Amino acid sequence: MDKSFLSRLTFWKSVAIILITLGLYSVFIRFTGGLGAATNLSDEFPWGLWLGFNILCGVGLSAGGFTLCGIVYIFNLKDFKPLVRPAILTAFLGYLLVITALMIELGRPDKIWHTLIMWNPRSVMFEVAWCVMLYTTVLALEFSPIVLERLGWKTPLKIIKSITIPLVIAGVLLSTLHQSSLGSLYLIVPNKLYGLWYSELLPVFFFISALTVGCGMVIIESYLSSRTFKRELEFPLLLRLGQVMVILIMVNVVVKFIDLMDRNSFDLLFLNRTETYLYWLEVFLGLIVPFIMMNFKKIRFNRAGLFYSALFVILGFILNRMNVSVTGMESGSGASYLPSWMEVFITMAIVSLGFVAFTLIGKYFPVFSEVHTPPNKNSQISKYIV
């Protein structure tokens, strides 16, 4: 291993340690002083960065799991199989982190089990809660072969493998419901959420963009893990996934267009307001730029090009969720909101935790074992480092 690679590793390790420490400190303040001591949330603005990023983005960025499971097991495109395990791992970790975040965000995390016995099926939040619980269980089962293989437990492994298809179907259904229900959460605030984002189609938009970002996440994660774990990149597969991503982007644009037309809201696109600029930025980053990039052969057929297209999709996605949850809600609530530094630290700590866990599990468990490619030589790695 050459020196620069080592020092880069230690650099990221120290960053992670610092962020997680700051995050833990902030968690301590939150649980000793209350939500008010750690956050800038208020009666007028009760949902902020944590809900927008940790929950909305967290769930969305975990969409790669069900997308790939569907592709491989339902549509039987077995070529994609090598990508399934890393995608399930990301999704599983993603959901565990979302639950961690939820425990910090809720005012009474000790009562979270209430959702099990006190039902209100008319509440979208109730649907969200059940989807989180059920889908995390499905993910745990889908992930379990990785652990069972490592432990060499044959019988439970056989049982799990025999119920793969029902599990996958349940996973796809639950994810569809969950991704879209996060959009439905906002259906109740037609007078608060700004017109560029409020639409009856919010659940549809949330679902389409989750699928898009799911593909993007798989691309990014395969690229990064090929570097970290020194394995060959499944480039042709990723390229096909990239093409699916572009198709989904086009669908998204068309539906957005029809939606604005239906609501007679084209004028909103050209008002001189903060919302307008952030809306355009979101569309530009997440839809236009990756679409254009992927239409150039030179970029598409280039590892870094594909990687950056996917990265733009993810940035646009994050901006979209933040716009819905923060930008779009400010004027309607008559409040302005900027996260406190403790909110930011906790969010960053959660993200770092995700990276650390992914690296550790990838190292000690056969996540990539279905890829039968010889490990790269060091000389080859440098080629992929941009």
Place this chain on the structure above:
Amino acid sequence: MKSKAILVDITKCIGCKQCEAACKAQNKLPEVEETKLSATAYTVIDEHEERYVRRLCMHCKYPTCESVCPVGAFSKTEIGAVVYDSHKCIGCRYCMMACPFQVPTYEWMSLTPKVQKCKFCYEKILEGGTTACVEACPAEAAIFGDYNDLIKEAHRIISENPDKYVNHIYGENEVGGTSILYISDVPFEKLGFKTHLETQPLPELTWSALSKIPSIVMVGGTLLYGIWWITNRRKEVVEFERKLKENNEENN
């Protein structure tokens, strides 16, 4: 008991804030003056255009807070009060985010925080009383009574003084109607009221999405199973044909 209501006549309020004080005493809240609704102020007087407007929970007929709460901590009672059960609440704050009148508030500094809002003096009313705020009002700017009577009364006041009052009862139709009603001589949009609210109860909006879940699950499940069956079958057919061919070759 019949559904109760409060009718607030904005022309009569003199801004003495007796209601605020009475509310604080009734609910044993710290006696500091506050300018906006908070976890320790369930009602406040707002000043607009030289008028005093009292704010409090509207006790909606189809309460948004009730519909969004995942654990059903809110309920609309028979007498019209929308009450909250803190034992159920998990603190997701969806009720605060969703309430069209921005009413519920939170105990941000508490380690066991609760949502707070006007309780319509629920127990007092059950015992046959009125709310503390109405009792305290020296100017009769707010009256308490049966919902149906007060709606009639409001219409009567407006039609008898058409030059004085704006021809609108705020709360009669907003988000499907509320148990707190206002009449005024100044247009409501000038008094800080949310006047762009539709008459449709908001819970219908989320219900239209939620009610589709069973069909999504059934149609989606069948579809996914069907696709799996077809794609897998195709594979089996290919396999079968290959074997058949092999057999034939062997036989020849």
